[in-house]
Amino acid sequence: MTLVDASLSISEAAERTGLSTHTLRYYEREGLMLGGVGRASSTHRRYSDADISWVEFLTKLRSTSMPIAKVREYVDLVRRGDVSTPERLALLLTHRESVIAQLDEMTKSLAAIDFKIATYKKGSK
Amino acid sequence: MTLVDASLSISEAAERTGLSTHTLRYYEREGLMLGGVGRASSTHRRYSDADISWVEFLTKLRSTSMPIAKVREYVDLVRRGDVSTPERLALLLTHRESVIAQLDEMTKSLAAIDFKIATYKKGSK
């Protein structure tokens, strides 16, 4: 007997992850849930710790503008097992470059916004 | 006589700004072009240096996730003249906070991605 693997309902999972229940179901339908979410004593979903961790990583991929289709590619690689590790690494390294580029662009834009803010502050003196 | 204010056609403006001619017309229709783009010797648009500079700044607002509607708010303030400077400053300061938050979230996501990359690299040894 373990106390581990709490196994959450979809609304609990939604609360933990900050996503809506709609979005969690949508992600599952789109094939983004690594192993398929378990169903407990019925048709109701049960989210394991592993499911929650994966959703959290998935959210990080999404928040760095990885499209759903690319996330699915990654998921498909994971499903293929250890043999796909090099491909997963390549995919993440490519994505990493895109994140760096986004950070760079956003930083440059911030500088332009700060410059404009400075002119407004100067003008008000 | 000056050599300044080159005044570009829409396709030249598109080339300079990296936007499509479709998008430039769309932005104008949406009321995002500060003073209204001039028409030269006909109905054809002529983009002044000021227009181009504005499009460049507008692009920075957009690339930091400012919605079109918010850009339009900003434009409306600019049209109201100097009297709106405090409001423009407030709008940009608020947006600045959102940009900082986005940079922060993206940086955290990058760390998670880098961590995953590291596990793949370690595993392959």
Add this chain to the structure above:
DNA sequence: CATTGACTTAGAGCGCACTCTAAGTTCTAG
């Protein structure tokens, strides 16, 4: 002065990522 290519408008269409609805089923509290 005709052809050809860039331009014009109004409006329809598209892709993405959700977000919601409807109709029905299942769990939980009293």
Add this chain to the structure above:
DNA sequence: CTAGAACTTAGAGTGCGCTCTAAGTCAATG
């Protein structure tokens, strides 16, 4: 054992930001 809340599915709807189309006008070139 029943009422009500929470869950289920399939599929429709939404919002945003473009992106494209159609039908026509304008202008520079041979």
